[in-house]
Amino acid sequence: METKVIINEERCKSCSLCVSVCPKNVLRISNRLNPKGYHPAELFNNDECISCGFCYLICPDAAIVEVRRPIKVKS
Amino acid sequence: MKTLYKIPEAFTDRPTTYCPGCPHGIAHRLVSELLDEMDLTKKTVIVWPVGCSVFGYYFIGTDAVEAAHGRACAMATGIKRSHPESFVMTYQGDGDLASIGIAETVHAAARGERISVIYVNNGNYGMTGGQMAPTTLLGQVTTTSPYGREALANGFPLKVPEMLAAIDGPAYIARAALDSPKHIIQAKKFIKRAFTAQRKELGFSLVELISSCPTNWKMTPEEALKRIKNQVLPVFPIGELKVDEEVE
């Protein structure tokens, strides 16, 4: 499945606020380094993400660029 | 996939100059979202302050001017009066607005200037290194209240919305907080009403946004937001203080 949370890692300052407000604990600070020297946040469990958008709402740096929900297809 | 949230176009690509976890960026995003959603971006002039958001014009993509410390409401008055078609707002911190610029703010409000003010209160002078502000809480330690703010020596925290709600010029006065997703959603609703007040030419509008300053509070961003909830909001309660019925 496509990612529900699009993160611009270059803008992330590793403040962890997204991680702290995530009700499903599906975000974490990665081990990678971005060009500014911060460890960017990452979505590590896309399946469990409920697309609530809390991460987007609290992110001060527009690093959480987009939050999406899968469209339910009638079978 | 259906997009639920997306960074607004008015929020530029330029990385902000704010410290990690500083809620200025949240306030910028809310303003940017509303300017886009209300189709105001191309007719807006933002008057930026002196303080941490002095470079705000790099981050919100509208025409902009940079005011002297505290003078944003006077400058906004000059712009709006001579070009009433423009949507004019100021973005100011608590040192800028509540201390050096309190006269300009109160009189712009009293005249009912058709401008909107976003007033970000983090309880200290962030850019200059965390000095005491008019909004600093009693007992709060800052670089110029090293033993904690004491009422006898330094007075009490200044509650600007309460002051302004008592005069006739404002059409909309509210206080919101940037400490949680729920409060951030509410803040956006309040700012939308402030913008509507100007769009409908109802009068002056101001939204105070209770913010944090993790760097100068010497806390993690998460701890700083908890401090808002536990210590700041009891002194600065959120809510709408004055609402012209036509802002809906």
Added chain:
Amino acid sequence: MSEKILMKGAEALAESAIRAGCMAFFGYPITPQNETPEYFSRRMPQVGRVFLQAESEVAAINMVYGAACTGTRVITTSSSPGISLMQEGFSYIANSNVPCVVVNVMRGGPGLGDIAPAQGDYNQATKGGGNGDYHSIVIAPHTVQEAVDLMFDAFELADKYRIMVVMLVDGLMGQMMEPVEFREWVDVKKEAPDWATVGQGNRDHRNIITSLEILAEGLEKMNIALQKKYSEINQNEKRYEEYKMDDAEYGLTAFGTVARISKTVVDMARNKGIKLGLIRPVTVWPFPNEIYEKRREQVKSFFDVEMNEGQMLIDVRLAVEGKRPVFYYGRLGGVVPTAEEILGEIEKKIGGAK
């Protein structure tokens, strides 16, 4: 030109600004210039323009700054202590390259001083006053008619160079009733200039007006651009008047009200056989130094007369470069020198030289 109207200086100033296309006035009451804002408050609504009484001079000049950023012709008028409060705004306006006109009806200082006519703000107006390396164009009319004419020029110059133009006058000029003739009404452009901050609209770029540049090299570039503008103004905009200088053996020099009195001094001196002439700077910044350089070859000495402690004297001496003596006579604190008094001082100096 229209017919002559008998008007008080303070009101003629306001009317000329309105006819010159001034769309907005922001100001704060202060004596001795209240008749000017009072006139604006009556007239501006009649012609559909903005009059706003601000909460302070500090607010007033920042309203002017805001209006100037929209490319609107805007003015404030004040007097010395009020002008002091505006200095911060002047400095920001200078480094933002926006146009406006400021009238300073000078009164006695320092501090609260008095409300009598004086010229003690010459240095403040011509040498800066606010922080940083900047100038404003400073004009000093000596009659109501000249003030009225220069008001039109002030707005033109402000727009041409995107600069603040200061008109230095004093309470005498404001109270004087004189017949004045106004130039034709200036048609005001409806559209904001391309640099103005009024909302991006259909422009392909945003306009940002700021006096801030955090990198020293960048700020140096802004300063160099300002200096380039100032040297262009220096080249093109110096103005002065000479009165009976062609055969003069002595050169009197003064600006504003004192220059007006000095014309009488010249006539009185010539009646006594003293070949006196007058050099009257109309722009005191840029200062018309070339005319002193020219006349210093001809005259025996210069007499600088001011209602201050000799502030323009320094500019005159710089222009004369020590080639001739430059004597000074002045009154302070709002005392206006009489023609007899000035002539007496000149005769003393000439007598001493004999």
